[in-house]
Amino acid sequence: MTRVSAGSALTPQAAVERLGDQSAEVRAAALIDERGNQAASASADGADAEGIAELASELFSVADAAGSRAGLAGVERVEIARPEGGVFGVRGRDAAGRSWTLVAVTAGGALSSLVFYDIQMTIRALGAPA
Secondary structure: OOOOOOOOEEOHHHHHHHHHHHOOOEEEEEEEEOOOOEEEEEEOOOOOHHHHHHHHHHHHHHHHHHHHHOOOOOOOEEEEEEOOEEEEEEEEEOOOOOEEEEEEEEEOOOOHHHHHHHHHHHHHHEOOEO
């Protein structure tokens, strides 16, 4: 379990670890800053947490291109679903207004709405007192 002292800001690594603690279906996650650099990653079962940042970049690149062709700029969420697991990505802003992308790989059976909610709340909590 991730512990953060009262009044301290939630760091990128603590945020990613907290996502894994809160959402049992999350196997691995990576947080990417607004410059596209990996800020943190975590893995519960040996999944390639380091490779998830690259995956996130590729997913959003394809999603942005598809969205642009459909007249929809700035994709905020992506999901890939398979019976054995899924990939969920969210772009959002933290409490201080900084942009982040958080991508999680889940086990099968994860509920999309709950995974997206947990990811969005994790992004919003970054930089805010814990």
